[in-house]
Amino acid sequence: MLSEASLQKIEELKTKYPTTQAMTLPVLWMVQEEHGFISPEAMKYVADLLKVSYGHVFGVVTFYTMYNARKIGKHHIEVCTNVSCMLRGSGKIVEHLEHRLGIKMGETSRDGTWTLSEVECMGSCGTAPMCAVGEEYYENLNPEKVDSVLNKLQ
Amino acid sequence: MIQSLLPNIADLHKIEVYEANGGYQALRKALGMKPEEVTDEVKKSNLRGRGGACFPTGLKWTFMPKVTPKPKYLCVNGDESEPGTFKDRQIFESNPHVMIEGIVIACYAMGITTAYLYIRGEYGKWVRMVQKAVDDASAKGYIGQNILGTGFSTQLVVHKGAGAYICGEESALMNSLEGERGYPRVKPPFPAQYGLWGCPTTINNVETLSNVPIIINNGWEWYSKIGAPKHPGPILVGVSGHVNKPGVYEMPTGVPLLEIIYKHAGGVPGNKGIKAVIPGGSSTPILRGDQLEGVCMDADSMKAAGSAVGTAGVIVMDEDTDLIQVIARIAKFYHHESCGQCTPCREGTGWLHKILDRFVRGDGRREDIDLLMDVANNIEGNTICALGDAAAWPVQSMIRRFRDEFEKRVHEAVPAEQVPA
Numbered sequence: 001m002l003s004e005a006s007l008q009k010i011e012e013l014k015t016k017y018p019t020t021q022a023m024t025l026p027v028l029w030m031v032q033e034e035h036g037f038i039s040p041e042a043m044k045y046v047a048d049l050l051k052v053s054y055g056h057v058f059g060v061v062t063f064y065t066m067y068n069a070r071k072i073g074k075h076h077i078e079v080c081t082n083v084s085c086m087l088r089g090s091g092k093i094v095e096h097l098e099h100r101l102g103i104k105m106g107e108t109s110r111d112g113t114w115t116l117s118e119v120e121c122m123g124s125c126g127t128a129p130m131c132a133v134g135e136e137y138y139e140n141l142n143p144e145k146v147d148s149v150l151n152k153l154q
Numbered sequence: 155m156i157q158s159l160l161p162n163i164a165d166l167h168k169i170e171v172y173e174a175n176g177g178y179q180a181l182r183k184a185l186g187m188k189p190e191e192v193t194d195e196v197k198k199s200n201l202r203g204r205g206g207a208c209f210p211t212g213l214k215w216t217f218m219p220k221v222t223p224k225p226k227y228l229c230v231n232g233d234e235s236e237p238g239t240f241k242d243r244q245i246f247e248s249n250p251h252v253m254i255e256g257i258v259i260a261c262y263a264m265g266i267t268t269a270y271l272y273i274r275g276e277y278g279k280w281v282r283m284v285q286k287a288v289d290d291a292s293a294k295g296y297i298g299q300n301i302l303g304t305g306f307s308t309q310l311v312v313h314k315g316a317g318a319y320i321c322g323e324e325s326a327l328m329n330s331l332e333g334e335r336g337y338p339r340v341k342p343p344f345p346a347q348y349g350l351w352g353c354p355t356t357i358n359n360v361e362t363l364s365n366v367p368i369i370i371n372n373g374w375e376w377y378s379k380i381g382a383p384k385h386p387g388p389i390l391v392g393v394s395g396h397v398n399k400p401g402v403y404e405m406p407t408g409v410p411l412l413e414i415i416y417k418h419a420g421g422v423p424g425n426k427g428i429k430a431v432i433p434g435g436s437s438t439p440i441l442r443g444d445q446l447e448g449v450c451m452d453a454d455s456m457k458a459a460g461s462a463v464g465t466a467g468v469i470v471m472d473e474d475t476d477l478i479q480v481i482a483r484i485a486k487f488y489h490h491e492s493c494g495q496c497t498p499c500r501e502g503t504g505w506l507h508k509i510l511d512r513f514v515r516g517d518g519r520r521e522d523i524d525l526l527m528d529v530a531n532n533i534e535g536n537t538i539c540a541l542g543d544a545a546a547w548p549v550q551s552m553i554r555r556f557r558d559e560f561e562k563r564v565h566e567a568v569p570a571e572q573v574p575a
């Protein structure tokens with residue numbers, strides 16, 4: 001389920017936390033980075049690895065919005081629509097993205113390339129409106145800039 | 155000597171540059187003092203927390219037991235998820251070492267050997283930047299075993315969250331660090347008695363701890379004279395919304411809001427008037443544009459104006475803003491982020507959200523205005539953590555200060571047969 005590099009990292013982590021349960025979030029991040037999402041089998045694997053219950057891992061995965069319990073598109077576009085972004089036109093960005101990708105917020109394109117999500121404040125209020133794709137932030141957006149982001153990713 | 159949080163020095167995030175500008179001198183100085191003297195210095199400086207509640211930092215540190223058989227912990231709060239807040243990110247990016255230096259000094263003052271820095275999951279890129287800075291600081295012996303040959307040791311673990319505003323609440327953050335769902339804990343017991351893994355724990359915001367080297371370098375007297383006497387020091391103010399130059403600005407506390415908006419942030423686009431300002435992140439009560447005169451960015455002034463400093467995230471709304479849409483969006487946020495433990499918050503935030511959406515659609519009923527107030531009043535003060543209050547305050551203040559906006563959206567339709575001929 002996890003690469004050698006990750007397993008080694010887990011050994012290192014053990015020195016940093018007094019319990020294995022505390023490694024739940026870091027290990028789930030490793031799984032998601034390697035597989036894109038966290039399947040029930042992966043949750044079982046993490047539970048065994050950390051000697052915690054499957055229920056515990058399931059509870060954590062479903063509590064935190066950034067863990068995907070299901071497969072999602074290759075590119076996950078997250079658009080902030082909270083107040084600071086809203087005041088600077090995130091509505092137009094959402095409209096443009098939905099139009100360009102042919103999907104609505106919360107949907108994934110049939111070919112599995114795109115997933116579009118509305119998210120809460122990402123801490124980009126000074127450079128609003130914004131969207132994130134993976135770890136990358138795209139800021140001070142306008143429809144033209146959205147086009148260039150999409151073209152680059154495609 | 156480091157005298158500010160975000161000095162205009164190129165490449166300050168690099169350890170050599172930070173050192174060349176007096177970085178880590180405060181740590182040397184602190185390690186030459188007695189731990190109690192360090193805490194005393196911070197106490198006398200009157201530094202107050204920048205995480206939202208303005209709690210006196212030195213006082214918080216004195217709550218930690220001196221002698222205990224258990225390990226002691228420091229949690230550094232970098233969850234930064236309050237809408238309108240984007241200042242800690244600036245520290246991670248431009249000056250991570252001032253934060254790291256502050257963390258090590260705090261650990262020394264309280265006899266702590268492990269600190270956890272919790273950074274929100276969305277800041278993945280910044281987690282990497284900070285980890286690099288921590289590694290550089292360890293390589294130079296500023297953190298880790300036997301720091302600068304003094305015999306004092308402490309480690310700093312960077313921990314990445316996974317998307318949950320509630321994990322910024324101190325006890326939820328501790329549960330999250332323990333690998334649990336981010337549910338806030340009932341207090342008391344407070345973290346200084348029963349924190350991480352049941353051990354004595356102090357929690358401070360990233361910006362709060364970044365102030366510590368400045369205090370140690372320059373002395374409490376110098377520091378306490380910056381800005382507002384009862385809430386002194388440099389503060390990072392994030393300005394967003396309808397301004398020409400949105401961004402994070404460092405300034406002394408106590409600067410008038412109007413100066414922040416017009417001088418620092420370049421005023422309102424199109425020279426429009428200001429309808430409203432949220433002064434300290436989405437949970438702080440909204441202020442009317444015509445009541446801003448004389449309101450300053452410090453705890454007392456904001457309190458007198460009927461709001462709060464919060465995270466100093468100033469959101470400016472011009473005269474054409476639809477405030478009903480704004481408050482509905484804020485309500486949606488708290489509904490989404492309520493952890494669901496307490497009934498008043500879990501159910502109440504949903505009610506607020508749904509009723510406010512009625513107003514957005516123009517379907518509000520006259521009695522809904524009082525219903526909103528009633529729901530908000532029943533959440534406030536009735537929950538384990540302050541997320542409930544944070545959800546109630548914006549709604550209460552919006553109704554008090556902008557009741558006319560709600561009234562305009564009331565749907566006054568009656569059945570056709572009741573229309574007078």
Ligand SMILES: Cc1cc2nc3c(=O)[nH]c(=O)nc-3n(C[C@H](O)[C@H](O)[C@H](O)COP(=O)(O)O)c2cc1C
Nearest residue numbers: 203204205231233234235322323324358359362540
């Ligand atoms: C719902 C909620 C969210 C919070 N989010 C944060 C946060 O993201 N960052 C932060 O520093 N404090 C946050 N706080 C405040 C913390 O509980 C705590 O007061 C703070 O970290 C203490 O640090 P300070 O004394 O240095 O300000 C939040 C509080 C609540 C109730």
